[in-house]
Every structure is written in structure tokens, then in C-alpha cells.
Amino acid sequence: MSLPKALQNLDWQKGQGLIPVIVQDALCGDVLMLGYMNEEALEQTLQSQNVTFYSRSRQTLWQKGETSGHTLALVSIDTDCDRDTLLVQARPNGPTCHNGTRSCFAEAAAASLPWLGKLGRVIDGRAKADPDTSYTATLLSGPIERAAQKVGEEGVEVALAALSNDPDKLPEEAADLLYHLMVLLRAKGLGLDEVVKVLQDRHQQ
Numbered sequence: 001m002s003l004p005k006a007l008q009n010l011d012w013q014k015g016q017g018l019i020p021v022i023v024q025d026a027l028c029g030d031v032l033m034l035g036y037m038n039e040e041a042l043e044q045t046l047q048s049q050n051v052t053f054y055s056r057s058r059q060t061l062w063q064k065g066e067t068s069g070h071t072l073a074l075v076s077i078d079t080d081c082d083r084d085t086l087l088v089q090a091r092p093n094g095p096t097c098h099n100g101t102r103s104c105f106a107e108a109a110a111a112s113l114p115w116l117g118k119l120g121r122v123i124d125g126r127a128k129a130d131p132d133t134s135y136t137a138t139l140l141s142g143p144i145e146r147a148a149q150k151v152g153e154e155g156v157e158v159a160l161a162a163l164s165n166d167p168d169k170l171p172e173e174a175a176d177l178l179y180h181l182m183v184l185l186r187a188k189g190l191g192l193d194e195v196v197k198v199l200q201d202r203h204q205q
Contacts, residue, residue, distance in 0.1 A: 029114040161173040
């Protein structure tokens with residue numbers, strides 16, 4: 001197959017036919033692993049939409065998760081300015097590292113907005129939990145009106161907190177609103193990435 005224009009003219013010679021590939025979680029931005037691709041691995045990744053590498057030790061192609069089932073679903077591939085390194089955005093299906101962790105790198109506590117991606121995964125997992133033991137599961141399994149009502153209630157609480165003199169109140173109520181909004185989005189089969197896409201499109205107008 002022919003490569004997309006953005007991935008043509010890569011510098012395969014610098015690494016003797018191999019290019020390092022940084023894999024990043026498309027949802028929260030965490031770096032998951034570093035691998036290598038040759039041209040065939042890149043073509044197979046684009047064709048299958050599952051990230052495929054070239055194993056330097058076994059000297060063969062290997063699709064991530066081909067034995068464990070913990071695949072990396074391709075979202076996008078970009079190259080750096082020198083065209084000798086690739087950045088892959090992917091959606092991990094389970095742990096990425098063979099040690100059973102999400103990332104092959106030491107996992108420090110996530111700061112700022114990328115942590116919301118991890119919260120989204122927690123909410124996804126609660127969808128399968130027992131509603132008798134999980135508040136999130138109760139909202140996800142109940143009528144959509146219940147989840148929508150909670151967003152409305154929390155929105156009012158945020159407005160009231162903004163008028164109070166307690167500096168801690170507004171962040172606390174805003175956290176409750178954001179959590180319930182994410183639950184409502186999940187109940188409708190959506191996530192924050194769809195919301196961000198709308199914001200990005202509006203910004204470009």
C-alpha cells in the first residue's frame with residue numbers, strides 16, 4: 001500500500017531501516033512505550049489499524065497484543081521535524097507493558113487535565129460494576145434522566161459556590177459537576193474527546 005503523504009520520505013537510513021516509535025495514550029497523553037518500525041510494520045499498522053512493530057531481538061514483525069489481547073488501536077501517526085521518529089497516538093486495550101502496567105515507564109501521579117482521561121477510564125470500568133455497590137454504576141444503569149438531573153443539580157451548586165466566600169467551595173463543586181458531566185457523556189456513548197473536538201473546531205472558525 002502507498003503511505004499517506006505525511007508519512008512519505010521518512011529517514012529510514014539513519015536507523016538502518018528502523019525508526020523509533022513513541023506510543024502515547026490518545027485520551028490522556030501518557031507515554032506508554034517505545035518501539036521500532038520498519039516500512040512493513042508501518043504499512044501493516046495503517047492497514048490493520050492496530051499498532052505493529054518490528055522486533056529487533058526476534059527480527060520479525062509483531063502486533064502489540066497479538067498474544068495477550070492488549071492491543072493498541074491506532075488513532076494517529078505523526079513524524080518529527082527530522083522525519084526520523086514517529087509519534088503514535090493510540091487507545092490501549094488493557095496494560096501496555098508486559099509487566100502488567102499501563103505504561104512501560106514509571107507511572108507518576110498524573111497532573112492537570114490529562115488526568116481526566118484516567119478518570120474517564122474509571123467511569124468506563126464502573127459501567128460493568130454492581131449498581132448496588134457503585135454510585136457510578138447506578139447512574140449509568142438507570143434512566144438517562146437521572147444522570148441528566150444530577151448534572152443540572154451540580155450546575156446550580158457550582159453557581160451558588162461562586163457566590164460564596166469559601167475559596168474551597170467552588171473547586172469542590174466544579175469537580176462534582178465535571179464528574180457527573182463525564183458520567184452523562186458516558187451514558188450517551190460519548191467522552192471528553194468529542195467535546196474537545198467541538199472546541200477545537202470552534203477555535204479554528
